[in-house]
Amino acid sequence: SFSFFSAAVFIVELLGLWDPEGVRDTGPWLCQPAPRCGDQPYNPLEQCCHNDTILPLNATQLCVPNCIFYPCFQHCCLDSLGSQNQAVVTFKVPGMKPDCRSSPVSRICAQVSL
Numbered sequence: 001s002f003s004f005f006s007a008a009v010f011i012v013e014l015l016g017l018w019d020p021e022g023v024r025d026t027g028p029w030l031c032q033p034a035p036r037c038g039d040q041p042y043n044p045l046e047q048c049c050h051n052d053t054i055l056p057l058n059a060t061q062l063c064v065p066n067c068i069f070y071p072c073f074q075h076c077c078l079d080s081l082g083s084q085n086q087a088v089v090t091f092k093v094p095g096m097k098p099d100c101r102s103s104p105v106s107r108i109c110a111q112v113s114l
Helices: 004-014 027-031
Strands: 047-050 053-056 061-064 067-069 074-081 084-091 105-113
Touching: 061 074, 061 084, 061 105, 067 074, 067 084, 067 105
Parallel strands: none
Antiparallel strands: 047 053, 061 067, 074 084, 084 105
């Protein structure tokens, strides 16, 4: 089965940030300042910036009860459709601003009548 961790490793390899032998390829990072989260630098090979907080790449959060998502790779979107409330987890698209309406859907978590 294709796990979320496998997908994350695939994305990192696709971006050329990880050497398959397990040796990190620092490539473009050697000559560039580290990315910042608020006023703190962070290592994008191990961490992400979510709502001005540095998180490990494998961090999880609750979208709604019984619906966990990975904030480094996914968004939690709460959507109202008439009398229904729906929680949808979408994928973050690198280089794009977070947008619940146009991002690819990972899964629909819950539907609750109001």
